[in-house]
Amino acid sequence: xxxxxxxxxxxxxxxxxxxxxxxxxxxxxxxxxxxxxxxxxxxxxxxxxxxxxxxxxxxxxxxxxxxxxxxxxxxxxxxxxxxxxxxxxxxxxxxxxxxxxxxxxxxxxxxxxxxxxxxxxxxxxxxxxxxxxxxxxxxxxxxxxxxxxxxxxxxxxxxxxxxxxxxxxxxxxxxxxxxxxxxxxxxxxxxxxxxxxxxxxxxxxxxxxxxxxxxxxxxxxxxxxxxxxxxxxxxxxxxxxxxxxxxxxxxxxxxxxxxxxxxxxxxxxxxxxxxxxxxxxxxxxxxxxxxxxxxxxxxxxxx
Numbered sequence: 001x002x003x004x005x006x007x008x009x010x011x012x013x014x015x016x017x018x019x020x021x022x023x024x025x026x027x028x029x030x031x032x033x034x035x036x037x038x039x040x041x042x043x044x045x046x047x048x049x050x051x052x053x054x055x056x057x058x059x060x061x062x063x064x065x066x067x068x069x070x071x072x073x074x075x076x077x078x079x080x081x082x083x084x085x086x087x088x089x090x091x092x093x094x095x096x097x098x099x100x101x102x103x104x105x106x107x108x109x110x111x112x113x114x115x116x117x118x119x120x121x122x123x124x125x126x127x128x129x130x131x132x133x134x135x136x137x138x139x140x141x142x143x144x145x146x147x148x149x150x151x152x153x154x155x156x157x158x159x160x161x162x163x164x165x166x167x168x169x170x171x172x173x174x175x176x177x178x179x180x181x182x183x184x185x186x187x188x189x190x191x192x193x194x195x196x197x198x199x200x201x202x203x204x205x206x207x208x209x210x211x212x213x214x215x216x217x218x219x220x221x222x223x224x225x226x227x228x229x230x231x232x233x234x235x236x237x238x239x240x241x242x243x244x245x246x247x248x249x250x251x252x253x254x255x256x257x258x259x260x261x262x263x264x265x266x267x268x269x270x271x272x273x274x275x276x277x278x279x280x281x282x283x284x285x286x287x288x289x290x291x292x293x294x295x296x297x298x299x300x301x302x303x
Contacts, residue, residue, distance in 0.1 A: 032164050032288040036215070037069060038082045040249030041276035043090030043119065044102055048303075049277075060278040064303050066109050068281055076285075078164040081110060084249030085117025085174070085219035088128075090277070098123055099131040107136035113159055115172035115217040116141050117249060121185045125149055140172035140217055143197040145190035158201055160209055166288055169205030172217045173198065173236075175250055194220055194231050195239050202242045213286060213294070216246045222253040222273050237261035237269040244294075245284065248273035258284060258298040274300050 048061030073079050087102050088094050094102070099120075106114070116139055120128055129150045132139075142157035158171035173194045177186045198216060205211045216236070223234040233248040241264045254275035261269045274280040284298035 030290060032166055033076055033078060034163050034166050034168070034213070034286045034288070035072060035076045035079045036082065036245065036247070036282075036284045036286070037072060037079055038084065038247045038272070038274065038282040038284075039065075039278060039280075040084035040219075040247070040273055041086040041117070041252055042083070042102070042278045043086055043276060044088060044094035044099075045091055045277040046093050046101065046105065047091075049279075056277070056279055060303050062105050062109075062278065065278055065281060066105075068301065068303060069109055072283070078166075080112050080161055080163065080168060080170075082170065082215070082217055082247055083111055083114035084217055084247050084273070085115045086119045086249055086276075087114065087117070089119040089122045094122075098127055100134050103131050103134035107134065111137040112161065113138045113140050113170055113172075113217065115139070115219050115249075116144065116155065116174050117219040118175055118177060118181050121177070121181050124185045125151055125187050125189065129154065140170060141174050142171045142201050143192040143194050144174050145192060148188035148190075149186075151189070158205060160205070160211060166213060166286075167209070167211045168213045168215065169201075169209055169211035170215045170217055171198070171201040171205065173220055175220045194218075194236060198236060198240050198243065202240060206242045212288065213244050214242055216243050218246050219249040221251040222248050222255075222271070223251070233271045233273070234259070234261060237263060237271055239264065241265045241267070243269055244286075245269070246271045247282070252276040254280070254300075256300055270296065270298060272298060272300075279303060 046062050049056040049059045051057050088099050139155045141155050146152045161168045176191050205214050218233050221232045223232040224230045233246045253273040258270040258272040263269050274282040280300045286296045288294050
């Protein structure tokens with residue numbers, strides 16, 4: 001689907017997870033409702049696109065996104081707001097403020113966590129570190145080893161959130177930096193295999209932490225047609241187990257609804273990504289019954 005065709009319509013659809021239960025299955029039980037909101041590859045787009053923009057007229061803008069998030073929180077206070085990386089680089093706001101404005105605005109919108117994208121190193125790892133005091137949310141990345149860098153101790157591999165009696169484990173993954181980012185920008189940051197790391201994270205979150213929902217916050221890309229063997233969100237979903245949702249970034253993929261994949265055990269995994277530049281806000285609603293069986297529906301909301 002072409003980006004323009006997608007942008008010109010609002011899409012909503014339902015994807016079932018877990019035991020394949022429909023919402024009607026939960027009518028006799030007390031339902032716990034969790035809303036996941038997410039963005040990716042916003043790339044310092046603070047203002048909306050101008051009215052005469054050829055592709056995205058009047059789309060996006062932080063103020064509109066903030067108002068939309070606020071209205072959803074009034075509808076359901078049990079919200080997690082996540083970002084899949086590449087917060088930096090794309091407009092003069094970044095060139096001038098170096099990421100300070102982006103982090104301050106995300107903090108005002110009460111983001112809960114973000115992973116780290118390749119462009120977040122564009123002012124070097126020292127530039128990223130310098131902006132951390134402006135971020136009132138956690139950075140999560142499990143496969144970047146920062147132990148020999150200034151970022152050591154400032155990035156968590158995962159975080160567990162408690163919402164409405166639901167225990168949610170979120171871990172982060174980043175794209176391979178070699179050949180994509182100048183070595184001097186990421187210095188001694190070590191990239192580890194996303195699949196191996198994901199399996200370790202899932203074991204911790206599912207078996208040790210006993211999470212009801214496991215989310216991967218990914219900046220490895222949705223899929224690569226020209227490089228079928230390259231790791232991507234689609235491949236990650238198929239090669240692992242116990243991940244319920246992969247929120248993606250990096251490839252600027254506009255999905256009108258989450259893709260439903262089968263994991264190693266044949267169970268369903270949602271994979272979603274909402275393009276770029278803050279044009280869309282992803283929304284996925286999970287519903288849990290008393291036995292923590294779950295169903296979900298997801299859509300992309302035009303900002």
